[in-house]
Amino acid sequence: GVFAHLEMLEVQAHEAAVKQEEMERQAEKLARLKARVQELRLQRNELRAKVDLQQNQQLGKGGIVSHPAQFTSEAILERKIKSIKAMLQLFYLTGISGKLTKWGVCFCISTAYEGTYLDLYYLDLVIKSEVQIRCHSIPIFIPLEQLAKKYLQTDIRRFLSVLSDHLNAYVRRRYQADQLQEHFSDQIEGTLQRNSLCNLLVFTYNVSHKGKTFPFNARLLYGDLCCSLPTEVIVSCT
Amino acid sequence: MDETVAEYIRRIILKIPRDEIKTMLKKWGFLSEIQLQTVNFCQVKENISRDVAQLCEENSADIKQAAVLDIIYNQTHPNKRVWSVYQMNKAGEEMEFFDLRYFKNKFKRRLQSALKNVTINFKEHEDNAIWIRIAWGTPYKKPNQYKTSYVVYHSQTPYVFISASVFKSNLPLLCQALIAASNYHDISEMELRSHSLNSLKDIVFKRYSQNFQTYYPRPLQERPVAQESADLRIIQENRNEKERIERLNWEAFGDGPLPKIEFAQYKLETMFKSNPKLDVLDKEPFRCLVKFSSPHLLESLKSLAPAGMADAPLSTLLTCIPQKARNYFRIRERTALLPGSFVSP
Numbered sequence: 248g249v250f251a252h253l254e255m256l257e258v259q260a261h262e263a264a265v266k267q268e269e270m271e272r273q274a275e276k277l278a279r280l281k282a283r284v285q286e287l288r289l290q291r292n293e294l295r296a297k298v299d300l301q302q303n304q305q306l307g308k309g310g311i312v313s314h315p316a317q318f319t320s321e322a323i324l325e326r327k328i329k330s331i332k333a334m335l336q337l338f339y340l341t342g343i344s345g346k347l348t349k350w351g352v353c354f355c356i357s358t359a360y361e362g363t364y365l366d367l368y369y370l371d372l373v374i375k376s377e378v379q380i381r382c383h384s385i386p387i388f389i390p391l392e393q394l395a396k397k398y399l400q401t402d403i404r405r406f407l408s409v410l411s412d413h414l415n416a417y418v419r420r421r422y423q424a425d426q427l428q429e430h431f432s433d434q435i436e437g438t439l440q441r442n443s444l445c446n447l448l449v450f451t452y453n454v455s456h457k458g459k460t461f462p463f464n465a466r467l468l469y470g471d472l473c474c475s476l477p478t479e480v481i482v483s484c485t
Numbered sequence: 486m487d488e489t490v491a492e493y494i495r496r497i498i499l500k501i502p503r504d505e506i507k508t509m510l511k512k513w514g515f516l517s518e519i520q521l522q523t524v525n526f527c528q529v530k531e532n533i534s535r536d537v538a539q540l541c542e543e544n545s546a547d548i549k550q551a552a553v554l555d556i557i558y559n560q561t562h563p564n565k566r567v568w569s570v571y572q573m574n575k576a577g578e579e580m581e582f583f584d585l586r587y588f589k590n591k592f593k594r595r596l597q598s599a600l601k602n603v604t605i606n607f608k609e610h611e612d613n614a615i616w617i618r619i620a621w622g623t624p625y626k627k628p629n630q631y632k633t634s635y636v637v638y639h640s641q642t643p644y645v646f647i648s649a650s651v652f653k654s655n656l657p658l659l660c661q662a663l664i665a666a667s668n669y670h671d672i673s674e675m676e677l678r679s680h681s682l683n684s685l686k687d688i689v690f691k692r693y694s695q696n697f698q699t700y701y702p703r704p705l706q707e708r709p710v711a712q713e714s715a716d717l718r719i720i721q722e723n724r725n726e727k728e729r730i731e732r733l734n735w736e737a738f739g740d741g742p743l744p745k746i747e748f749a750q751y752k753l754e755t756m757f758k759s760n761p762k763l764d765v766l767d768k769e770p771f772r773c774l775v776k777f778s779s780p781h782l783l784e785s786l787k788s789l790a791p792a793g794m795a796d797a798p799l800s801t802l803l804t805c806i807p808q809k810a811r812n813y814f815r816i817r818e819r820t821a822l823l824p825g826s827f828v829s830p
Contacts, residue, residue, distance in 0.1 A: 346698050353698045369697035382808060384697070387690050388641040442583035442640040443613060449585075468582055 342415070343407055350374070350381070356411050358418040360475070365418045370410070378403065388443045389413050390472075412473040419475035420445035436462065446472065487548070491538045493630050494551050497558055498534035506533060509561065513554045516540055548630065552606040556618050559635055560610055563682040566635065566648040570677040570685055570810075571660070573643045573669035581668060583640040585615070592617070592666035599658050604628045614639050621655050634659065637682065643669065644689045646682060676813035684744035688810050694741030695807075730790045730797040737804040743783035749812040751775040751802065756818055770818060783807070 338344035345354045351374035358365045371381040378399050385391045391410070398406035428439050431452070440449040446469040453460045463484055470478035501509055507526050510516055516537070524536045541551075559566070589607050596603055602622025610616055617636040622628035636659070637646040645663055649656055660672045679685050687693045721727065757763070757771035779785045783806065790797035798804075806812055 348698050355697070369695070371695075371697055382691075382695055382697075384691055384695060387644070388639075438609075440585055440609075441613070442585070444583075444641050447582045447584060 342411055351378070354407060356407070356414055358411075358415045360415075360419040360422050363422070365422060366414075368414055385410070385414070386417070386443075389417060409473070416471075416473050416475045417444060420469060423475065424448055444472065445469070448477075489630075490546055490548055490551050491542045493548075494541050494546065494554060495534040495538040496631075497551070497554055498537050499530055501558060503530050503533070505561070506530075506537075509554070509557055510537065512557055513550075515544065515546060515550050515554070520544075548604060549606065551630070552604060552618055552620070553608060555630075555633070556606060556608045556616055559618075560608070560616060564680045566682075567678060567680055568637075568646045568648050568682045568685055570675045570689060571645045571647055571663075571672050572675050573645065573664055573667065573672045575643070575669045581641055583667075585609075585640070588615070588640070588666045592662050595662040595665045596658065599661075600624070600655070602626065602628050604630065610637075612639075619659065621650070636663065638663070638667070639686075639690075640667075642690070645672070646685060676811040678812065679744075679746040681745040681747075684746060687744040688746075688807050693744050693807055694739050696735065696739040727791075733797040734787060734790055734799075737799060738783070738787045743781075743787065744807055745784075746782050746806070746812050747780065748776055748778045749782055749803070749806060750777075750814070752813075752815045754815065754817050777803075782812075 335344070339357060342357050342359070343354060344357075345352050348371070351372045354370045354372070356368045356370070358368070368383070368385050370383045370385065373379045373381045380391075380395060380399075383391065389410075390413070394406060394409055394413070398409065424439055424441055424445050427448075427450075428435070434452045436451040436453065438450075441447065448467040449465070451462055451464050453462055455461075461484060463482055466481040466483075467477040468479040468481075469476070498506060503526070507521065510521060520540050520543075524533060524540070526533060593605050596605060596619070600622070602624065604618075604620040606618045608616045608618075615638045617638070619634045619636070620628035620630045621632065621634065632650045634650045634655070635648040647656075647659070649659075664670065664672050675689075677685060677688065751774070753773050753775060754770040777786075786799060786803050789795040790799060802814065802816070
């Protein structure tokens, strides 16, 4: 009687414990699942927002796409302008550029020295049975006629290249002489004596040593008209 | 000190405009600062000149220093003289080291060996030009300082600008000395004359703005289209024609300031064409001289077509003046097919 009752109670307790455990496990599972749901909800919201954003962008693009002609022609034009500008900048950097005219070509030679752009010179050519110079802005002391006689009919590239060398060298010599006059005016006596081509510079300058100043006379000859450095220098103490 | 020198200086001062006298004397540098301060530059020119002449006498000025002042005056007012352009030719193609000292010495020696009584002075100007002042005498008379010739020369160029004086007979001597000193072979006068020395330089050195067609780098100049925004009730009937004239004008004269010349002279030796034919004038060319004068001839020619006074395009005889570097033309009967060939030197 009693043992059977005790056995029955034990079995009941065991069953209750098992049930409790089961319930706890289930509650745990539920909590986990709830958390998972929250997580997934968050993810879903994020993804939703992303999708919305993309959709809006799509919508925006879709606005232009909806007028195909305007989109393509504008962009093409912009690209064309950009590439032409780059080409012109390239020509400018090479120093020689040209434009076709109704009678021939007009060349523009730009000069520069150590990163500073200096003067521009123009040469307008007429191309008929032979090439002729119609008008130009080349300084008179550059031997244009001699160069034209040598190269203009036979090798126009060489003509332009040699002319550009002459012009660049002249402009650089002149620039250097100007800079010398400007920045060393306190050491140079009087003014720099030069000629039109700036291929002969003569000046007197003072050198001080141990309290005494010595006047020196410098004579720079630039033998090569295509070169901006002197070929001969004579320094004398007066 | 020679009294004539003081008088000469006094006469130069009288020529200078009153507000420029002080700066010119400073540039001259012959009188000291202290001396200049003693002169009252607000009084009548007559008195200023006398005071300055007195100071120069105290400093014992000689003709060389007076000549320098004369050069400075002429360098500041070159437009008071008439300048002709001469062109030199050389046979060889050697490159020159133009040495100023050599040029001066050779010029002086050459001129003085031919004529002893000359005063020669040199002065360099800011634009690298060499100014030569020559006062001429005769074998029996001292140089006349009031009748001077001026020569302006840019080294290593074939052009010389000469303002001769009354003594035209000395011109050959001057030319010979020039070509000897600058290492050229011969010299000839161009058909180009004007009061404005700088404009003559612009023409022969091609410094005036010719219109060159290029893409870069000058930005496109906006042609004035402001008329469009004006009163809408005003309608331009001849807009096309106006634009055509403007374009042709731009092609002929370009954009920038034009060189200043005062006249263009055309000597015509062409056959007289008339309807009905006049027998008597048929045989020989009809000679006549056409002279255009203006304070600024090229600008006035440029404004002829827009003002409606002439048809555009203007005759090339008028528009070719800067390119051909001449304002004296002799026109004969057209014999060849090319239009430029009938203009002869």
